[in-house]
Amino acid sequence: MTQPPTTSASLTCTACTHPVIIGGGPVGMVLALSLQARGVPVTVLEAQPQGAMYPDHRALALAAGTQQVLEQLGVWQRIQSAVTPIETIHISQQKGLGRTRLRAQDYGMPALGYVVSYGQLLQAIDAAVKEVTALAHATPLHIHYQTAVQDLTVNAANATIAFTDATGLHTQMTTPLAIVADGGRSLERVSGFVRETKLYGHDALVTHVQTQSAHANIAYERFTLHGPIALLPNGDRFSLVWTGEATYIDRIAALDEADFLAALHQAFGDRVGQFTACGPRLRFPLKLSKLSQTFPAHAVIIGNAAQTMHPVAGQGFNVGIRDAVALAQSLERTPVAAWGSATMLTTYRQSRAKDTERGLLFTDFLVNVFSNDLVAVGALRGLGLGLLEILPNTRQWLIRKMSYGR
DSSP: OOOOOOOOSOSOOOBOSSOEEEOOSHHHHHHHHHHHHTTOOEEEEOSSOTTTTTTOOOEEEEEHHHHHHHHHTTOHHHHTTTOEEEOEEEEEETTSSOEEEEEGGGGTOSOSEEEEEHHHHHHHHHHHHHHHHTSTTOOOEEEESSOEEEEEEEOSSOEEEEEEOTTSOEEEEEESOEEEOSTTSTTTTOTTEEEEEEEEEEEEEEEEEEESSOOTTEEEEEEOSSOEEEEEEETTEEEEEEEEEHHHHHHHHHSOHHHHHHHHHHHHOSTTOOEEEEOOOEEEEEEEEEEEESOOSSEEEOGGGTEEOOGGGSOHHHHHHHHHHHHHHHHHHSOGGGTTOHHHHHHHHHHHHHHHHHHHHHHHHHHHHHTOOOHHHHHHHHHHHHHHHHOHHHHHHHHHHHHHOO
């Protein structure tokens, strides 16, 4: 792939008349590309050095709707050879009856989703940005790396972003619309943001695993008594997401490789044969989190900064992409003088409310129902999975929900 874009303009100007995105990860950069394609100038402030996240091998599950967005922006063509299609999703529960299989061919789809690494996706997005910004008469898209935001204040006229640039200079910039797309990390304590968090007491352990049988482009969701196990086909191996109570994951994480693979086989079963090798194991706590704001205008939150979901259904990243697309459409439809106005942002938030709330409720429901070891609940789980296998309209709804958020 080509090298990432370089900084397009200096930070000497402290008053912007266009939106400013805080965060240059995939969601922020998809928004930047979407705005540029719609003729809306934009500036991006990213705390990391240029290209710093390219080695990040975390697996992202891209929904069919996300794939279409990336194709429209010229990104998909750059990663198509690196992604792994999910042609079938196999859902089951440990020590219980009932299972269901969702097949792309049953819905006339080439795939139900795709798996790609975080770093590969970001590199492809950056390459697309470099290409479009090099075009003559291109709408301005300025990216500033190693620019750490310290504060965001909002008043009736605009938003003011305080930051330190790559040279160590402390300065600030005003904008009609500040868009927080950095996971909320840099602005967690800013006055005006209110976070609601539900801690599950569960952790996720992630790694790559090799298996005796080829993955055949099948993704597995296995609900165990401790929590869901997901296997995503990724190249010639699987990406594993193993969730459970923090104390349980403590024990699993402490095992040597042979015992770890044996424990995984015991929990997952024989569908892929023996687990033969694994990569480095990482873990992180799981939570359901929503960040809201008290100010009505000139600032908006999107992606994981706005909502953090349990990874059980792979919804979080794709909800963030839908946030970005909806906000780009809203800015395109809004007169320049009204960018960031309360009217514009109220309309945007209303357009995203159902998708976001349903995504949060859907993942929370799955965690509560499928991580419960009560006998009666287990029987109902099995019944539900069995019914899902034979009810085409319900499967169709689930595919639409996973692919497009509706």
